[in-house]
Amino acid sequence: MVREVPDKVGLDGLEQRYDERWSADGTFAFDRTATRGQVFSIDTPPPTVSGSLHVGHVFSYTHTDTVARFQRMRGKEVFYPMGWDDNGLPTERRVQNYFGVRCDPSLPYVEGFEPPHHGTDGKNVKPGDQVPVSRRNFIELCERLTADDERQFEELWRRLGLSVDWAQTYQTIDATSRAASQRAFLRNLARGEAYQAEAPGLWDVTFQTAVAQAELEAREYPGFFHRVAFHCPDGEKVYVETTRPELVGAVVALIAHPDDERYQALFGTTVTSPLFGVEVPVLAHPAAAMDKGAGIAMCCTFGDLTDVQWWRELQLPTRSIVQRDGRLSRETPEWIAAGPGADLYAAELAGKTAFSARTAVVDALRDSGDLDGEPVKTQRMTNFYEKGDKPLEIVTSRQWYIRNGGRDYEGRDLKAELLQRGKELDFHPDFMRVRYDNWVGGLNGDWLISRQRFFGVAVPLWYPVTAAGDVDHEHPIVPAEAELPIDPTSQAPAGYTEDQRGVPGGFVGDADVMDTWATSSLTPLIVSGWERDEDLMARVYPMDLRPQGQDIIRTWLFASVVRSHLEKGVLPWKHAAISGWILDPDRKKMSKSKGNVVTPMGLLEEHGADAVRYWAASARLGTDAAFEVGQMKIGRRLAIKVLNASKFALTFGVDPQTGTGEIVLDPARVTVGIDRAMLAGLADVVEQATEAFEAFDHTRALEVTESFFWAFCDDYLELVKDRAYGAGTAASELTDATVSARTALAVALDVMLRLLAPFIPFATEEVWSWWRTGSVHRAPWPTARPLREAAGDADPLQLTAAGHALAALRKIKSEAKVSMRTPVLDATMAVPAPLLAGVTDALVDVKGAGRVTGPLELVAAAEGQGNPDVQGGIVVTASELGEPPARKPKA
RNA sequence: GGGCCUGUAGCUCAGCUGGUCAGAGCGCCACGCUUACACCGUGGAUGUCGGGGGUUCGAGUCCCUCCGGGCCCA
Secondary structure (H helix, E strand, O other): OOOOOOOOOOOOOOHHHHHHHHHHHOOOOOOOOOOHHHEEOOOOOOOOOOOOOOHHHHHHHHHHHHHHHHHHHOOEEEEEOOOEEEOOOHHHHHHHHHOEEEOOOOOOOOOOOOOOOOOOOOOOOOOHHHHOOHHHHHHHHHHHHHHHHHHHHHHHHHHOOOOOOOOOOOEEHHHHHHHHHHHHHHHHHHHHOOEEEEEEEEOOOOOOOOOOOOHHHEEEEEEEEEEEEEOOOOOOOEEEOOOOHHHHHHHHEEOOOOOOOOHHHOOOOEEEOHHHHHEEEEEEOOOOOOOOOOOOOEEEEEOHHHHHHHHHHOOOOOOOOOOOOOOOOOOOOOHHHOOHHHHHHHHOOOOOEEHHHHHHHHHHHHHHHEEEEOOOOEEEEEEOOOOOOOOEEEEEEEEEOOOOOOEEEEOHHHHHHHHHHHOOOEEEEEHHHHHHHHHHOOOOEEEEEEOOOOOOOEEEEEEEOOOOOOOOOOOOOOOOOOHHHOOOOOOOOOOOOHHHHHHOOOEEEOOOOEOHHHHOOHHHHHHHHHOOOOHHHHHHHOOOEEEEHHHHHHHHHHHHHHHHHHHOOOOEEEEEEEEEEEEOOEEEEOHHHHHOOOHHHHHHHHHHHHHHHHHHHHOOOOOEEEEOHHHHHHHHHHHHHHHHHHHHHHOOOOOOOOOOOOOOOHHOOOOOOHHHHHHHHHHHHHHHEEEHHHHHHHHHHHHHHHHHHHHHHHHHHHHHHHHHHHHOOOOHHOOOOHHHHHHHHHHHHHHHHHHOOOHHHHHHHHHHHOOOOOHHOOOOOOOHHHHHHHHOOHHHHHHHHHHHHHHHHHHHHHHHHOOOOOOOOEEEEEOOOHHHHHHHHHHHHHHHHOOEEOEEEEOOOOOOOOOOOHHOOEEEEEEOOOOOOOOOOOO
């Protein structure tokens, strides 16, 4: 039933209109009565709310949405929640600045706390002026502040047309997520998968927190090689080359490769360190690089990860001098205090940063004659915390770990299990799998999850304080799961009262929070209702799809696999769809500092959502895409074309008297060869698009659909125009040929709208609203079968042939520089044999569309006549053009 | 140093398991205001498929090597 086709069609305002309608109609609401087999569930990345919106968001989320819409139309009940990631350092900073507070976990929770500021006009409140608040209060403030960010994101997503179920949202810091995160941790603990250890680990001195292997970033860092002398008992000198001479005071051994001829005689002997005179052994270890520097290295506790390896494997003593704040210890260490360097240390090194200590040590070495030559400039890869700007130190501390296959785990080869999980996961594109394999294969330690920060999900433990006042870390006090989430820094464990906090015989709360990944790795469980709504869980978990960026395969993806494997013994999802980066036209990553960032909302306003989606959907998964406004313009054109072509196709269904009409979508009424040929071609397109979508190749689905659609408009529509208009308007006067054309147009339109709906949801929905009921996004995905049945034995080539014949006629007019309306009085056309039947069959339509008023003679093309690339080799060999029609005066 | 991806018309990219694969769109040139569309239509030009070897009857398509981009891990 055609209700109403607007006289003027357009895209403006469609986003708002249909967003409202979809919300009101619950078009994307998840029907939780669906069973697992009927559901397609998506574990969407929760965007960082305190981060900025950028085109990368629009890009990758569009990829996911096309899949969601496809699956929904295929009849799946799509579970597509949205989360907000507000857990972590960026939010911590924003809350501090916005409200003028800082988190102090030692403080008690204050009911009804009101912060001193509400927005500080862009000015940071000085740390000294910030009001300290408890962690619970801090979290509450975070939730208040991020509500605003969430609104902005939601507005953007709605404008973009993400078919998310907005009734299903979560925050990574909300009570549900905190409870899930703590529960998962406690279960890891109970099963022995979480453990604490006092061990040397990577440490960021700026944020003063431990850092996990996954958060490392190796960067080029400038430094100097210093040639430093150690002394043999016989007075000989052994030179090492080091970039960190300030650690001479922390040296525990000199180490060379066992095969290194130069040092064979020294192995097993001892040498003394310069300045401090500490005696250390010379040892052999294969990790020493013979070709680097002098080939012999000074092993300190701890300069880098190799030191840790030597220290562990060679069972060396610990002589730490760098503290958690990145400064050398203020007390003179005992092994130095007794030696010749005690005064030097006390006067020049104690309490200094590593950087200034280095200068002091180098000066002292130069004075003592233990520095050979001057330091030589070098660039070397150095480990940084990804959010930090000072090189990481290695300090010894007590931390919590979750097993992830990085270390041996008695009785269980967890690494092999996780590698196996990786094999079971379908990566799209498949080559992204190697990033997972490489990462898991290269792990050399378990997952350090405790962070010495304040804002985040608390490690849900307390520790008894002994009668002597010592904290007993070995016997943590564990809360009951029903109590979760808890904040051990402001709540007392069962059986204790708050006034026993920190006193002998009492308790202390663990002050640390967990790594943000420790919570976000649980998103599949959190959204699925784990231990909260097991009925939902059974309907959606394990999930179908995890879309995400390639940069976080080692973090989010891997950690999610670990948690799901440990907790549920399954993969969290079947498929992982990995999106690429957005590059600016110089093939550089878009970045704020380059000033080439475009705000996504601005883009949507300028080009329209369908246009922006088209650009995004044109890029394949896993492939970096250029930011191209041109591509958006093409998308906009496609959307407009869909409106206009639809308008045309539907005019034949409208009774001019009433303005409404009935279109019978009965393929049996399609009787003319070329109409059937068109449907046969469309059937191929349906099959290809479906196959592509099933393989997560949305780009190919778009491409085949789009190119068919344009050919449909350019050729088919023109060819059947005359026939479709027919002689009269009354149904009784219509010939079968006219009915065939009109029906084929409507059937094709109906199918193409559905094929395009995942890409340009607004334009297709608009057209759908003119003549169909409900939403196109809940309409069934088309199948080839009815089209094939209608097409019978028709060959798509027939339409191709007729299209080429029409183009050949257009060409002679184009070359004669006359209007396309110019009549052709007489023409002869040479047609290659394979196309001859098709052109002959469609001769009436070809003549009509080409305005051939006289005879059009078809002859078989001779061998070598015509270029197959131009109009399929069809050539008009003779023609007589009539008078061009008079130009209409301009209105 | 190891690994992955990538290099096809001026631009952005398709080209699956080797045999109409030398393509599309944009841009460009020319023409045309044809009642679906000027946010348009029609026609046209454009490439030693990064270089060099090899396998093959036949290679953008497989192998080797070199060069150039991007990324990951050491």
